Amino acid sequence: xxxxxxxxxxxxxxxxxxxxxxxxQGIWExxxxxxxDVSELxxxxxxxxxxxxxxxxxxxxxxxxxxxxxxxxxxxxNYLPFPFQIIQRPGxxxxxxxxxxxxxxxxxxxxxxxxxxxxxxxxxVGHWExxxxxxxxTDLGDKTWLDSARHTHSDALHVVERFTRTGADTIxxxxxxxxxxxxxxxxxxxxxxxxxTQPDFELREQECTEGDTGRAIQPQxxxxxKGDPLEFVRPYPVKxxxxx
Amino acid sequence: xxxxxxxxxxxxxxLLAALxxxxxxxxxxxxxxxxxxxxxxxVTKFDLSNPHSWVFIDVKEVDGKVTNWAFETASVxxxxxxxxxxxxxxxxxTVTIEGFLAKDGTHTGNAQRMTMPDGTQxxxxxxxxxx
Amino acid sequence: MKFALALLITAAxxxxxxxxxxxxxxxxxxxxxxxIWQPRANGAMYSVLPHPGGFFLGAESKEGVVEGAxxxxxxWAAAEVxxxxxxxxxxxxxxxxxxxxxxxxxxxxxLVETPKYIAVMHENMHAWRIIYMEGSHPKDYLAWMxxxRGRWExxxxxxxxANNNDKSVFDMAGHFHSDALHVVERFIPMDRDxxxxxxxxxxxxxxxxxxxxxxxxKRAPKxxxxxxxxxxxxxxxxxxxxxxKAALPADHYKQ
Numbered sequence: 183x184x185x186x187x188x189x190x191x192x193x194x195x196x197x198x199x200x201x202x203x204x205x206x207q208g209i210w211e212x213x214x215x216x217x218x219d220v221s222e223l224x225x226x227x228x229x230x231x232x233x234x235x236x237x238x239x240x241x242x243x244x245x246x247x248x249x250x251x252x253x254x255x256x257x258x259x260n261y262l263p264f265p266f267q268i269i270q271r272p273g274x275x276x277x278x279x280x281x282x283x284x285x286x287x288x289x290x291x292x293x294x295x296x297x298x299x300x301x302x303x304x305x306x307v308g309h310w311e312x313x314x315x316x317x318x319x320t321d322l323g324d325k326t327w328l329d330s331a332r333h334t335h336s337d338a339l340h341v342v343e344r345f346t347r348t349g350a351d352t353i354x355x356x357x358x359x360x361x362x363x364x365x366x367x368x369x370x371x372x373x374x375x376x377x378x379t380q381p382d383f384e385l386r387e388q389e390c391t392e393g394d395t396g397r398a399i400q401p402q403x404x405x406x407x408k409g410d411p412l413e414f415v416r417p418y419p420v421k422x423x424x425x426x
Numbered sequence: 427x428x429x430x431x432x433x434x435x436x437x438x439x440x441l442l443a444a445l446x447x448x449x450x451x452x453x454x455x456x457x458x459x460x461x462x463x464x465x466x467x468x469v470t471k472f473d474l475s476n477p478h479s480w481v482f483i484d485v486k487e488v489d490g491k492v493t494n495w496a497f498e499t500a501s502v503x504x505x506x507x508x509x510x511x512x513x514x515x516x517x518x519x520t521v522t523i524e525g526f527l528a529k530d531g532t533h534t535g536n537a538q539r540m541t542m543p544d545g546t547q548x549x550x551x552x553x554x555x556x557x
Numbered sequence: 558m559k560f561a562l563a564l565l566i567t568a569a570x571x572x573x574x575x576x577x578x579x580x581x582x583x584x585x586x587x588x589x590x591x592x593i594w595q596p597r598a599n600g601a602m603y604s605v606l607p608h609p610g611g612f613f614l615g616a617e618s619k620e621g622v623v624e625g626a627x628x629x630x631x632x633w634a635a636a637e638v639x640x641x642x643x644x645x646x647x648x649x650x651x652x653x654x655x656x657x658x659x660x661x662x663x664x665x666x667x668l669v670e671t672p673k674y675i676a677v678m679h680e681n682m683h684a685w686r687i688i689y690m691e692g693s694h695p696k697d698y699l700a701w702m703x704x705x706r707g708r709w710e711x712x713x714x715x716x717x718x719a720n721n722n723d724k725s726v727f728d729m730a731g732h733f734h735s736d737a738l739h740v741v742e743r744f745i746p747m748d749r750d751x752x753x754x755x756x757x758x759x760x761x762x763x764x765x766x767x768x769x770x771x772x773x774x775k776r777a778p779k780x781x782x783x784x785x786x787x788x789x790x791x792x793x794x795x796x797x798x799x800x801x802k803a804a805l806p807a808d809h810y811k812q
Contacts, residue, residue, distance in 0.1 A: 251653075253785075267687070269669060276678065283683065283684065285685050297511065299506055301476075302785060384695075385687065386700070387700035387701060387702055453613040454612060454613040454614055459613075477786070501786060503680065503783075503784035503785070553613060
């Protein structure tokens with residue numbers, strides 16, 4: 183019996199490609215200031231705007247779409263201060279977000295992107311690269327903001343996310359944002375997702391709907407667990423200058 | 427070429443109408459069955475979006491005044507499956523929309539059918555299943 | 558006489574043939590009910606009872622989805638139902654609230670299974686619920702979609718749904734419930750492409766006895782894909798809903 187086990191282990195070691203897909207399942211959270219200003223997570227803490235895009239943004243609508251209960255888009259949904267649950271099944275990764283009960287169904291068997299359609303949460307197609315789940319997101323439209331500081335984008339936005347398990351309770355999340363109508367070059371954000379380890383923790387329902395006055399009723403923020411400080415990346419001033 | 431695709435898709439859309447993928451129960455409360463309307467105008471905007479898509483047209487009244495009308499249609503998912511894309515209905519083209527008037531007196535209607543410039547008709551919703 | 562006829566028609570339309578079927582197993586060894594399912598719910602979104610067709614009210618349904626084709630409302634509640642049909646502007650889904658259970662089950666959904674939980678995702682309104690296969694209903698918590706705890710009985714998935722708020726409704730015909738609503742669902746696989754769905758509902762504040770609804774769930778075609786669906790402000794409908802105006806002829810949904 184022991185011999186069989188050793189042989190089995192040797193086989194796995196010799197053929198790492200035969201190892202199972204990494205397990206990203208569980209309930210994950212992130213606590214940082216990106217919900218307010220995503221440039222906190224950007225390399226150099228700057229977003230490389232094109233001058234015309236900056237002008238356009240400064241004349242844009244000044245009401246956060248979230249105030250109208252709209253869907254937050256990608257990557258914003260991942261750094262709003264609410265937990266989300268990742269589920270993996272053959273050919274499919276599902277992310278159920280507590281924030282406004284959003285969901286993303288990400289196929290991991292390759293398929294073409296949908297065309298000629300703008301979706302608030304975009305169209306996500308995923309695949310595995312070794313230890314990393316790579317999610318390619320297009321069709322994001324131009325209505326979402328990246329944070330509450332009114333960092334916007336055009337309908338040419340293309341986001342590539344990378345989820346890599348880095349420990350028992352951590353995932354490294356990176357997203358590269360490319361938008362030739364808004365940015366002079368692609369730029370990247372990175373943050374750590376932490377597993378929620380509270381025993382028996384479950385996502386709860388959340389909704390945001392118009393009240394009788396037509397004003398949205400927003401969900402209450404979940405308080406952070408006792409003794410767990412909100413992690414803020416050292417705050418940088420909001421820079422809206424053009425970088426070359 | 428695009429119109430043929432739409433026609434085919436429109437036919438298919440009628441079949442799909444029997445299986446509601448979505449529920450949104452405000453249409454019956456919002457639009458008046460006793461006030462069918464048919465307006466011809468120039469498209470100013472086609473908004474293929476959630477929760478419902480909208481077609482906006484400029485309609486010239488008899489006195490020459492131009493009014494912008496908003497027509498509500500099925501959701502993105504429904505229209506997409508019928509072959510619509512965000513550039514399918516281009517601003518500037520002249521269309522005729524048949525539907526029902528909103529109850530609240532604004533220039534709003536629910537769109538049932540739209541006749542494109544080349545004469546083809548597309549289904550934007552049905553009385554039984556607004557989509 | 559009408560009742561007996563309705564009962565017969567309902568039975569013929571929705572009751573399963575007794576033919577035991579053993580579905581294949583998932584990789585975790587569970588009965589495999591995974592996939593995208595398209596309910597054949599006979600226009601239940603308009604009314605769970607037999608109903609005529611109507612302007613934006615779908616096609617006629619001769620059987621509805623309720624056993625016995627009648628809902629055992631207490632007298633005060635039956636009067637409330639009639640009142641609600643005159644105020645369709647108050648229908649919660651018109652205000653983008655979730656449909657709740659079993660209302661959400663009249664629409665396509667995707668089901669996935671793990672040993673500890675089963676997840677049900679709907680295209681409509683991106684609604685989802687997690688059916689926990691362990692633990693118990695939380696206290697002091699009410700939700701539109703309730704709280705679901707499941708177990709396997711052989712090949713049948715049995716789900717107990719509690720913690721329902723009193724705001725979700727069963728359909729557009731004024732059929733409401735209280736926060737005492739308790740639903741027990743059974744997903745009974747009939748063959749590879751069909752699941753028989755049954756829900757037993759009890760609500761002591763509103764009904765005189767428990768009642769049952771049932772309909773078939775059909776597997777979606779292979780290439781069927783969910784598309785994004787949302788319902789939120791930006792939803793210009795809100796501006797146009799007219800308060801206080803009767804939406805239906807008074808006897809449209811006769812009981």
